[in-house]
Amino acid sequence: MKRSSIFYWLISLIAVLILVSGPAIAHQDFLEKMGVALPKREKFAPDFNLKNLDGDTIGLKDFKGKTILLNFWATWCQPCKEELPSMQKLYTELAARGVEVVAVSIDRDNHGKVRKYKDQYNLTFPILLDPGQEVRKSYFIMGLPTSYLIGADGHLKGFISGARKWDSPASIQMFSQLLPSGIS
Amino acid sequence: MHVIKTFLVVCITYLMFASQAWAYVGLCCAHCGGNMPLNIPGGGIPETHEFRFKVSQMYMYMDSLRDGTDEKNYSDYGPSTAAGKYRGVPKTMDSWMTMVGGAYSFTDDFAAMIMAGYVRNSMDMTTTATPSDYTMFSQGATDTKIMGKYRLYSDDNLAPKMQLSTILGVAAPTGKITIKNTNHPSLKMRGHLLPFGMQPGSGTWDPIFGLTYQKIADPYWMGANFMTTQRLFLNDQDYKKGSEYAVDLYLMRQFHERALASFQLNGKAWGDYSDEPKRGKESGDCHAMLNSTRDWMTPLCDPTNYGGVNLHATVGLQFQPVPLQIAELNFSVPIYQNLKGPQLQSDYMLRFTYYWEVPTKNSRRYKGFSAPKELGF
Numbered sequence: 001m002k003r004s005s006i007f008y009w010l011i012s013l014i015a016v017l018i019l020v021s022g023p024a025i026a027h028q029d030f031l032e033k034m035g036v037a038l039p040k041r042e043k044f045a046p047d048f049n050l051k052n053l054d055g056d057t058i059g060l061k062d063f064k065g066k067t068i069l070l071n072f073w074a075t076w077c078q079p080c081k082e083e084l085p086s087m088q089k090l091y092t093e094l095a096a097r098g099v100e101v102v103a104v105s106i107d108r109d110n111h112g113k114v115r116k117y118k119d120q121y122n123l124t125f126p127i128l129l130d131p132g133q134e135v136r137k138s139y140f141i142m143g144l145p146t147s148y149l150i151g152a153d154g155h156l157k158g159f160i161s162g163a164r165k166w167d168s169p170a171s172i173q174m175f176s177q178l179l180p181s182g183i184s
Numbered sequence: 185m186h187v188i189k190t191f192l193v194v195c196i197t198y199l200m201f202a203s204q205a206w207a208y209v210g211l212c213c214a215h216c217g218g219n220m221p222l223n224i225p226g227g228g229i230p231e232t233h234e235f236r237f238k239v240s241q242m243y244m245y246m247d248s249l250r251d252g253t254d255e256k257n258y259s260d261y262g263p264s265t266a267a268g269k270y271r272g273v274p275k276t277m278d279s280w281m282t283m284v285g286g287a288y289s290f291t292d293d294f295a296a297m298i299m300a301g302y303v304r305n306s307m308d309m310t311t312t313a314t315p316s317d318y319t320m321f322s323q324g325a326t327d328t329k330i331m332g333k334y335r336l337y338s339d340d341n342l343a344p345k346m347q348l349s350t351i352l353g354v355a356a357p358t359g360k361i362t363i364k365n366t367n368h369p370s371l372k373m374r375g376h377l378l379p380f381g382m383q384p385g386s387g388t389w390d391p392i393f394g395l396t397y398q399k400i401a402d403p404y405w406m407g408a409n410f411m412t413t414q415r416l417f418l419n420d421q422d423y424k425k426g427s428e429y430a431v432d433l434y435l436m437r438q439f440h441e442r443a444l445a446s447f448q449l450n451g452k453a454w455g456d457y458s459d460e461p462k463r464g465k466e467s468g469d470c471h472a473m474l475n476s477t478r479d480w481m482t483p484l485c486d487p488t489n490y491g492g493v494n495l496h497a498t499v500g501l502q503f504q505p506v507p508l509q510i511a512e513l514n515f516s517v518p519i520y521q522n523l524k525g526p527q528l529q530s531d532y533m534l535r536f537t538y539y540w541e542v543p544t545k546n547s548r549r550y551k552g553f554s555a556p557k558e559l560g561f
Contacts, residue, residue, distance in 0.1 A: 035552070037554075037555035037561055038561075039555075039559070039560040039561050040557075040560060040561060041560040042560060043559055043560035046559070074343065075402070076402060076438070078441060078442070078504075078507060079507075081441060106342075106343055107402060108343065108345065108401075108402060109401060109402050110402045110403060113402075113403075133340065133343065136342070139556075139559070140556035140558060140559065141342065142341070142342060142548070142553045143342065143548055143549075143552075143553045144342070146553065156559055156560060156561075159555035159556070159559075159561055161552030161553040161554075161555070162552050
């Protein structure tokens with residue numbers, strides 16, 4: 001093989017590698033910016049069925065095929081309350097593209113207060129109630145707020161401890177890249 | 185005073201160097217919305233690997249005398265040189281007490297606490313001297329409490345419905361018991377020991393035991409606290425202060441994300457003093473004519489005129505001006521008092537407390553929670 005051919009193939013290989021790894025690096029960047037802990041081994045998100053404020057039972061399976069932000073919160077948690085509006089903005093922006101926001105309230109009582117927040121912030125994403133703490137425990141929640149990213153394949157893709165600006169450009173980019181269609 | 189100064193310097197120094205630990209405060213873990221009134225020892229236990237500091241200013245006003253459950257007028261007891269009367273009688277008292285406390289939680293279940301104080305007492309007296317009225321004054325550090333709080337039971341670490349804790353500790357004798365009179369209208373009375381009630385300390389190392397029950401049913405927080413300080417040993421002046429028992433019942437309602445209202449019933453029983461100070465026997469301090477064989481100069485000098493039982497009702501407001509900081513205002517009035525001998529009775533009490541939490545780099549609120557390995561992380 002001529003030296004020029006080897007050089008040509010080498011340049012091409014590097015170009016391909018850059019093209020392939022670029023989005024992956026960017027993807028990692030956004031995850032890092034959002035402070036997401038990545039799984040060492042992807043596992044299915046624990047299944048659950050919970051009631052919403054209207055008394056309807058909703059399960060994780062109802063969101064099959066969607067990229068989910070599963071958020072655990074409580075009305076007595078100030079940082080939780082502060083991140084609710086940004087979760088609504090994220091939902092408004094990306095719901096049509098397949099991102100679902102699911103907020104699980106772990107309040108034991110006082111569901112009127114959960115409804116009050118729903119109305120106050122015009123929250124349209126599903127809010128589920130876990131008064132018995134079963135789902136909270138199956139997701140090993142030790143502090144609030146805590147969120148999980150669940151991929152369209154049902155696997156856990158990330159763990160987020162603490163409040164975030166879910167409508168920030170980094171967050172929007174992160175969810176865009178988690179969608180099955182990738183960057184759009 | 186030296187202890188308080190040192191403590192304040194340590195606190196301020198720590199806060200200066202701990203400011204970087206405020207970078208991550210986006211978590212709250214079960215303590216959001218407050219948990220206990222701050223005047224109750226152990227109220228506001230910090231998160232694991234976090235410091236908590238508390239500064240409290242209390243004002244207490246005592247007006248007129250009481251014997252048993254009967255209110256008495258000071259003129260019932262003097263001032264008079266007649267037998268059975270006293271040469272000096274207290275009329276009112278103002279007490280300002282500043283408390284500073286610090287705590288650190290080593291684990292989810294164990295926190296160590298220290299609480300020091302400084303008190304300024306002013307007691308209006310009427311005497312047989314000329315001029316007859318003067319204000320007896322004393323000030324100084326109080327005894328310092330060093331305590332450990334251990335959580336015996338909690339039904340859930342994150343969102344508990346019920347918790348039971350115990351407190352064990354000791355009150356160190358940092359308060360003086362030999363403060364002397366400096367402004368008596370009669371010059372010869374100056375330089376002699378002030379009565380027991382004006383001494384800020386006990387002079388003894390006293391064990392402390394407490395038990396706290398907490399119940400949470402959002403938006404209500406309620407509980408009961410029992411605490412006792414046992415006086416087992418004699419001090420340098422060969423007497424001991426009476427043991428103390430306190431029971432507090434509280435109910436709090438969170439009416440706003442950043443505010444709670446509270447109601448408390450605070451019961452207290454305390455014993456009298458075992459004897460007069462050694463110096464009184466030797467030099468006649470607190471006796472008429474400074475003669476130890478004569479009667480007590482004032483009812484405050486009689487060691488048996490102490491002790492009793494009282495019950496206060498307290499209303500309070502607790503609010504969070506900024507995250508990790510809580511301010512509390514309490515107002516207490518007595519609803520029952522049964523006091524031994526003629527004693528000044530409590531009229532009302534005001535207390536303002538400021539509390540703040542300082543996460544360290546090891547705190548979960550600083551570094552966040554670890555992702556669970558059970559789910560593949």
